[in-house]
Amino acid sequence: MPRKRTIDGKVQALRGFYREEERVPSYAEMLALLGYRSKNAVHRLMGVLEGLGYVRRGPSGKWAFTRRLTGSIKLLGLVQAGFPSPAEEELVDVLSLDEYLVRRPEATFMLTVSGDSMIEAGIHPGDLVLIEKGRTPRNNDIVIAQVDGEWTLKYYHKDRKGCVRLEPANKNYTTIIPKQSLTIGGVVRAVVRKYE
Amino acid sequence: MPRKRTIDGKVQALRGFYREEERVPSYAEMLALLGYRSKNAVHRLMGVLEGLGYVRRGPSGKWAFTRRLTGSIKLLGLVQAGFPSPAEEELVDVLSLDEYLVRRPEATFMLTVSGDSMIEAGIHPGDLVLIEKGRTPRNNDIVIAQVDGEWTLKYYHKDRKGCVRLEPANKNYTTIIPKQSLTIGGVVRAVVRKYE
DNA sequence: GTTGATTGTGAACGATCGTTCACGTATGCT
DNA sequence: AGCATACGTGAACGATCGTTCACAATCAAC
Numbered sequence: 001m002p003r004k005r006t007i008d009g010k011v012q013a014l015r016g017f018y019r020e021e022e023r024v025p026s027y028a029e030m031l032a033l034l035g036y037r038s039k040n041a042v043h044r045l046m047g048v049l050e051g052l053g054y055v056r057r058g059p060s061g062k063w064a065f066t067r068r069l070t071g072s073i074k075l076l077g078l079v080q081a082g083f084p085s086p087a088e089e090e091l092v093d094v095l096s097l098d099e100y101l102v103r104r105p106e107a108t109f110m111l112t113v114s115g116d117s118m119i120e121a122g123i124h125p126g127d128l129v130l131i132e133k134g135r136t137p138r139n140n141d142i143v144i145a146q147v148d149g150e151w152t153l154k155y156y157h158k159d160r161k162g163c164v165r166l167e168p169a170n171k172n173y174t175t176i177i178p179k180q181s182l183t184i185g186g187v188v189r190a191v192v193r194k195y196e
Numbered sequence: 197m198p199r200k201r202t203i204d205g206k207v208q209a210l211r212g213f214y215r216e217e218e219r220v221p222s223y224a225e226m227l228a229l230l231g232y233r234s235k236n237a238v239h240r241l242m243g244v245l246e247g248l249g250y251v252r253r254g255p256s257g258k259w260a261f262t263r264r265l266t267g268s269i270k271l272l273g274l275v276q277a278g279f280p281s282p283a284e285e286e287l288v289d290v291l292s293l294d295e296y297l298v299r300r301p302e303a304t305f306m307l308t309v310s311g312d313s314m315i316e317a318g319i320h321p322g323d324l325v326l327i328e329k330g331r332t333p334r335n336n337d338i339v340i341a342q343v344d345g346e347w348t349l350k351y352y353h354k355d356r357k358g359c360v361r362l363e364p365a366n367k368n369y370t371t372i373i374p375k376q377s378l379t380i381g382g383v384v385r386a387v388v389r390k391y392e
Numbered sequence: 393g394t395t396g397a398t399t400g401t402g403a404a405c406g407a408t409c410g411t412t413c414a415c416g417t418a419t420g421c422t
Numbered sequence: 423a424g425c426a427t428a429c430g431t432g433a434a435c436g437a438t439c440g441t442t443c444a445c446a447a448t449c450a451a452c
Contacts, residue, residue, distance in 0.1 A: 019301070021254040022261070023219060027410060029256075038431045043411070058217040060225075062410095065218070072294050072301035073326070095306075097293040098268050101390055105215075105268035110291075122318040122389065130269070142391070191389040193318065194297055195338070223440060234401045239441070241399095258440095394452090401446070408439060416431070422424090 010034050010045065011054060011069065018070055024063050071096045101190045107133045118142065118153045121169035127193045129153065131186035142188040147178050151185065206230050206241065207250060207265065214266055220259050267292045297386045303329045304385070314338065314349045317365035323389045325349065327382040338384040343374050347381065
């Protein structure tokens with residue numbers, strides 16, 4: 001167990017460095033950071049960390065930290081499974097929200113929701129929606145669409161005849177069946193709401 | 197305008213490199229990457245990019261890429277403001293969700309919601325909630341609390357007499373007034389829902 | 393056409409880089 | 423005790439690093 005604890009300490013130190021510098025420290029820097037006095041010790045440690053999945057070598061052969069090290073959010077299980085005490089905090093995984101939510105960065109963007117037409121789907125005014133462009137919507141996807149000049153969020157439905165209808169998730173709104181033009185801006189891939 | 201286009205091209209190249217290597221390229225690498233033949237050209241370019249906010253020097257003096265370069269999500273304005281055509285895509289900002297949502301990484305974690313007691317607050321079963329520990333809840337905050345042995349998400353309310361009550365956002369549930377013990381696990385800072 | 397500012401070239405510098413030696417010094421097992 | 427393994431030390435290596443020269447090419451303004 002002391003072995004584990006030692007490694008954990010090192011990892012924390014590296015994580016702290018990365019938070020500040022957003023880069024992998026050089027061996028010389030790790031030397032000071034981890035309390036070693038020989039670069040060789042660092043070299044060996046990196047080998048171990050590579051085995052543990054904390055670091056990897058990039059295509060060029062240089063070190064890169066993995067999400068395991070750089071990621072900032074600890075993902076836990078279900079609420080019922082119990083709540084972590086600060087002591088024994090057994091984490092399921094560490095993830096980066098960006099990586100988790102965004103598949104094609106160049107085609108993804110966010111915008112702020114206004115209006116409550118999708119409120120029963122849990123999309124409230126002020127929420128951020130993550131939209132992926134250039135993806136053909138499937139039935140029941142939430143899309144951002146331009147109908148007769150106005151952009152809105154709606155459920156996408158296409159029946160067998162190819163007839164498209166856009167359904168809100170709010171009883172006060174009505175289903176839209178585009179007459180003139182229908183432009184799909186993108187498919188909603190995620191919703192993010194931040195409090196305060 | 198050709199000037200702008202040139203810089204944009206360089207930025208794209210650097211962004212591509214970062215996606216692959218997750219690190220800042222060396223001058224020599226940028227040399228090849230950007231088509232220069234002199235390191236000095238690179239050196240100058242970095243100065244320019246620093247002015248534009250694409251790169252910055254870390255505390256140690258080494259280069260680091262800013263979110264502007266590494267961030268993967270383009271943030272746009274309101275829906276009504278119009279929708280971006282791929283061409284003139286005028287972006288408001290580029291952000292990292294991690295940075296945007298997480299203030300204290302070491303005290304933040306996520307878990308999956310089960311149960312529908314907060315559904316009227318737009319928190320559905322299966323959603324991810326981002327929780328910050330060690331933060332004293334204010335009225336109307338959503339907290340994760342342990343009442344009589346079970347963990348739940350609820351609105352937090354404390355009246356002037358110091359009496360705490362936990363309110364669900366679902367008519368089918370009742371307000372909880374803790375009798376024995378009340379442990380606040382943390383305050384919900386954000387909700388994330390991913391489709392598919 | 394001349395001038396001045398911008399931008400890239402090419403070579404050079406000491407500093408730092410990652411890697412690899414051979415060699416101590418613990419620690420743990422039988 | 424004795425031995426083997428694991429882990430850190432210290433020094434050395436060539437390679438690559440970022441920075442800085444002086445100078446050439448390009449462009450715009452007048």
